Amino acid sequence: xxxxxxxxxxxxxxxxxxxxxVLVVGCGGCVTVCLAGGEKEVGLLxxxxxxxxxxxxxxxxxxxxxxxxxxxxxYVEQLDRYVTEEIDAIVSLACGVGVQFLAERYPKWVVPxxxxxxxxxxxxxGRWEERCGLCGECILHRxxxxxxxxxxxxxxxxxxxxxxxxxxCEVNKEIDCAWQLIYDRMRLLGRLDDLLxxxxxxxxxxxxxxxxxxxxxxxxILA
Amino acid sequence: MxxxxxxxxxFCCYYCAYAxxxxxxxxxxxxxxxxxxxxxxxxxxxxxxxxxxxxxEGADGVYVAGCLxxxxxxxxxxxxxxxxxxxxxxxxxxxxxEPERLEMFNLSGSMGPRFAEIAREMTERIRALGPSPLxxxxxxxxxxxxx
Ligand code: SF4
Ligand code: SF4
Numbered sequence: 001x002x003x004x005x006x007x008x009x010x011x012x013x014x015x016x017x018x019x020x021x022v023l024v025v026g027c028g029g030c031v032t033v034c035l036a037g038g039e040k041e042v043g044l045l046x047x048x049x050x051x052x053x054x055x056x057x058x059x060x061x062x063x064x065x066x067x068x069x070x071x072x073x074x075y076v077e078q079l080d081r082y083v084t085e086e087i088d089a090i091v092s093l094a095c096g097v098g099v100q101f102l103a104e105r106y107p108k109w110v111v112p113x114x115x116x117x118x119x120x121x122x123x124x125x126g127r128w129e130e131r132c133g134l135c136g137e138c139i140l141h142r143x144x145x146x147x148x149x150x151x152x153x154x155x156x157x158x159x160x161x162x163x164x165x166x167x168x169c170e171v172n173k174e175i176d177c178a179w180q181l182i183y184d185r186m187r188l189l190g191r192l193d194d195l196l197x198x199x200x201x202x203x204x205x206x207x208x209x210x211x212x213x214x215x216x217x218x219x220x221i222l223a
Numbered sequence: 224m225x226x227x228x229x230x231x232x233x234f235c236c237y238y239c240a241y242a243x244x245x246x247x248x249x250x251x252x253x254x255x256x257x258x259x260x261x262x263x264x265x266x267x268x269x270x271x272x273x274x275x276x277x278x279x280e281g282a283d284g285v286y287v288a289g290c291l292x293x294x295x296x297x298x299x300x301x302x303x304x305x306x307x308x309x310x311x312x313x314x315x316x317x318x319x320x321e322p323e324r325l326e327m328f329n330l331s332g333s334m335g336p337r338f339a340e341i342a343r344e345m346t347e348r349i350r351a352l353g354p355s356p357l358x359x360x361x362x363x364x365x366x367x368x369x370x
Contacts, residue, residue, distance in 0.1 A: 009317040043272040048318050051279055055319045055356055 001030035001121065002095040004037060004114040005130045015111040016049070019060070019088035022111075023078065024049075025102065026066030027094035034128055036114050037093030039066040042222060045093065045113055065089070069099025076105055083108065118150075136206030136213065142199055146186035149202075151178035157199040202213050229283040229349035232259045233342070234274070236266040239332045240294045241289030246335030265276055266290070266327075267300025271311050278320065281358055286326045286351035287288075288341065294331065301329060326352035 016022055024046040032038030046062040052061035065082050067075045070092060072079060079102070083090070090107040091097040095116040103110040118130035133150035139157075149155045153171035159179030163170025167180045186192050204210070235241040241262050247254060259282075265267060266289025277285045287308055291302030300314050312322035326345065330337045 009314070040270075040272065044275065044314070047272065047279055048314060051275070051320070051357060054320045070328040 021061040067136040072093035233267045233275045239290040242332035243338035252339040254339035256345040265300035266304040283355045299350040
């Protein structure tokens with residue numbers, strides 16, 4: 001899932017300083033699961049903003065809506081009836097994708113309430129960690145299911161580097177060396193020989209450096 | 224002008240604080256009438272949104288009262304409540320309210336006198352802090368609750 005966390009209240013407060021009435025929009029997808037932008041967080045943020053504004057003697061009116069997803073037009077459209085004339089700003093608690101989908105649909109001041117962090121998963125309640133760097137051409141089968149792009153600080157494809165120490169990364173002693181993990185795992189799988197094959201330089205144009213990426217599936221396209 | 228009488232909402236676990244309040248009553252222990260009790264199935268049920276709502280709707284102070292640590296009927300509800308209260312205190316500060324207006328207490332159902340003591344302690348604390356900044360402009364002593 002996309003993992004995000006809330007921006008400091010002060011920051012969101014400043015982003016809507018001019019507004020009298022705001023639409024606070026949650027997302028029922030990833031950010032609900034990582035406890036950053038679901039219905040509950042919408043309630044907390046809206047109440048916090050209202051109270052902070054009341055203390056500044058400039059009351060704020062809020063309308064709270066949580067969509068199933070903000071990254072799908074069929075759900076975004078459901079906002080139409082809430083985006084009325086008097087809505088001065090839309091506060092989105094989705095990842096950056098949701099914020100942009102709302103901004104693309106409505107000619108309003110749309111602001112992000114979250115910082116979108118990474119593609120990762122839940123380790124335990126309240127703990128999330130990055131797993132995928134969205135490189136566009138997965139090589140996990142070459143590395144025993146451990147991603148060197150995101151888990152190695154240098155994104156080395158033929159590791160480890162000379163700084164790997166006692167299983168830890170030289171960049172941060174708290175982080176496991178991804179290549180140590182890869183080596184251990186390949187040994188466990190009896191596939192150490194695979195590591196002798198040099199992984200060629202990656203085509204980074206398939207990653208984010210190549211500009212906006214698209215995925216097309218002809219059979220799924222309706223019109 | 225009338226003296227400031229704080230309005231305090233106490234979210235009380237049914238198994239401990241709420242029973243202790245009952246006991247305090249049977250023991251004819253006096254405690255300040257400033258406390259409004261809300262019966263909860265467990266202190267762990269105290270939702271951050273509901274606590275904020277209490278402040279928004281005019282409470283000068285709020286506390287959550289759960290069982291003694293290790294004695295929760297649902298095992299960890301009171302420990303979770305403790306963490307949520309701690310997180311909410313930070314949020315109150317970000318909003319601009321004194322974090323001391325919110326507190327977590329632990330007691331057992333047999334601690335009637337302690338219940339009364341907590342009620343007094345919290346009333347004194349809030350009295351010293353004065354009315355919630357959100358209540359400025361409202362008439363005192365519970366007459367101006369907004370819907
Ligand atoms: S190799 Fe690329 S696609 Fe696969 S997990 Fe790593 S970053 Fe993600
Ligand atoms: S120590 Fe390991 S994880 Fe860290 S940069 Fe070197 S190879 Fe990558």
